[in-house]
Amino acid sequence: MEIRTAVPTDAPQMSFMLKQLVASGKRTSPADEAFIMRNYIEDPDRILCSVAIDDDGTLLGFQSLMWALDRNRFETPVGWGIIGTHVSPLAGRRGVGSSLFDVTKKAAYDAGLENIEAFIGSTNVEGQAYYEKMGFRTYRIAEGAICKCCRLQEFK
Template identity: 50%
Template sequence: MAAVQNEIFAAGLRKTPTDVETVTNTYISDPDRIACTVAVDENGRILGFQSLKLATAAGNPYGVAEGWGIIGTHVSPFAARKGAGKALFRATLEAAEAFGLKDIDASIGADNDMGQAYYEAIGFRTYRTTDDRVCKAYRLG
């Protein structure tokens, strides 16, 4: 998973590189984690991952409403436009429904046109903007 984020960084699509410890703490060990799904190729190489966690008062840098889901998607540039993102969202949506979420937030960098287009394509819609973010919501059932 760290390799995927570092591939995104190397392609100029992420502001900072990362390491295994940060990825583990942020996506696997986070106490508010609902799900973290990976997409792999036929050789077991991780192509991307998508995290879903519960918005709480603490650890909520984008001011997402408490009780909403917070989604994050990371797909290697080598796997872009091959269906990994849609497959990841199908699994994440199942996890969100099982958890009982009603809304999911995707807070995307205002300069991240690819990220914004991805979330629009899977049904997210802009509900607020900040100086540096476009916040999109997906409403469940």
């Protein structure tokens, strides 16, 4: 598996994968290419968006990390990072999410972040288990969501 920065030509595969997550009931947000370009690949607030690619070129998953700016839609404290993780339903529990976070964590340190927040649906048991395993802990409860925080200095 290769982990590299997402580029515009990844958008079709990312869209296809997000549509699979929608079909399997694991996502409710948009999954079209324009949304992906705007919110992940070319998001002006991004720190990094990485893709995980299989040996045959198939997209296995991607992870985004962006700055929490004033009035961000998650109400994450300003100056924190906001993370999003999306792994193909066909590639679950194979370490894709963990490998993506290794790269994201390094980018977070390089950017000088101290905290990263994950906004997870309150019924999304696997998402909560994943972020707990990555070192995130429940920080606040929002409407329909559990927000977990990774305090990066605790890894040092």
